[in-house]
Amino acid sequence: MRAPNLIAHAAAATLLAPVALAQxxxxxxxxxxxxxADDEGIVGPVLARYAREGAHVYVVVATDGxxxxxxxxxxxxxxLARVRADELRCASQALGIREPVTLDFPDAKLGDYAADPSLLYRLTQRIADELQRLRPDAIVTFGPDGATGHPDHRLVGDVVTQLVRAGAPGVPExxxxxxxxxxxxxAMNPRGAPPMLVPQAKYLxxxxxxxxxxxxxxRRAMACHHTQYSAEVVARIVPLQERTWNGAVSLARAFSTAPGTDLFR
Structure with a gap:
């Protein structure tokens, strides 16, 4: 009687074994x-790029506009709030991102929240809840300058920064x-930028x-915001944006976590 070919049997078993496919x-x-609504335009191409590449991209807007x-x-x-919500949905569709999230806090009033802790805590919790639900891998918001200096911008950026630094649930670094x-x-305002709003290039x-x-x-997303930009303004701003971006949108990192022991080193 011929001995069983153990090598052949082992090879066959290997071929027939279920293969674990990479997920x-x-x-x-x-x-x-x-x-x-319309603030997303300052990073519109970035949102469009990641959506085009398959990421889940959301815009969260704090006020009702x-x-x-x-x-x-x-x-x-x-x-006007209803129309601006429609414009934001139009812009989101143009960018290819998910349905926008609006928190409906009062427009042009967030700066006043700093004087009322109960209102400030409510805004903070509402943003925290939304970020915990969405669980982003990265967040874009306003820096301390608020981009234009607008109090609403500044407060929203401060709240998001606070949540990241505190390690709020679902909030990334x-x-x-x-x-x-x-x-x-x-281009939007002939008076130009108030002093000390634009970050130094080394931080971008x-x-x-x-x-x-x-x-x-x-470009198509910006044109959705009819109440904010006339056709003439869009025609003036878009080419300027494209020249400024020159194929890449610059952002500033919020934090560095490099360790240290000396404030002067």
């Missing part, structure tokens, strides 16, 4: 937290600040490359 990596999640409308005859109040160059503010160390398709998406 695809879960999509990353990027959340941009801003004060108003009821007080802002530089290019509309709609009276300030609930009707990767936090980046958006900004607007002086030329951009001059994160450069996110974007494609022509991302720039086009950002």
């Amino acid at each position: 695809p990596a879960a999509p990353r999640t990027l959340v941009a937290v801003f004060a108003h 009821a007080q802002g409308g530089a290019h509309t005859d709609i009276p300030r109040g609930p009707e 990767r936090l980046f600040y958006a900004w607007i160059p002086v030329e951009g503010m001059q 160390s994160m450069r996110v490359s974007v494609a022509p398709a991302d720039l086009d998406a950002a």
Whole structure:
């Protein structure tokens, strides 16, 4: 009787054994937290790029937008808030990102919250709850300058920064600040930027490359905000943005966690 070919049997068993297939990596999640509908435009190409690459991208807007409308005859109040919410949905679709999240705090009033701890805590908790639900891998918001100096911008950025530094549930360490160059503010407002708002170039160390398709998406998204930008303003700002970005959008890192023992070293 011939001895069984153990090597052959082992090879066959190996071939027939179930193969563990590598599981695809879960999509990353990027959340941009801003004060108003249309604020997302300062990083529009970045949002479009990551959405195009398959990330889950969300915009969270803190206010209802009821007080802002530089290019509309709609009276300030609930009707303007409804229109601006529609504009934000239009912009989100143009960017290819998820349905926007609006928290509906009163527009142009967040700066007042600093004087009322109960209101400030409510805003903080609401933003914290949303970030815990979305569980982002990275966040973009305003730096301490608020990009334009707007009190609503400043407070939203401060709250998000507080939550990252405190290690709030579901909140990542990767936090980046958006900004607007002086030329951009001059295009929107001939008076230009108030002093000391624009970060020094050395702090804009994160450069996110974007494609022509991302720039086009950002252009279409900006045009959605009819109450904020006239066609003439869009035509003036968009080419300036594209020249400034020059293929990559710069952001500032919020934190460095490098250890140290001496404040002067």
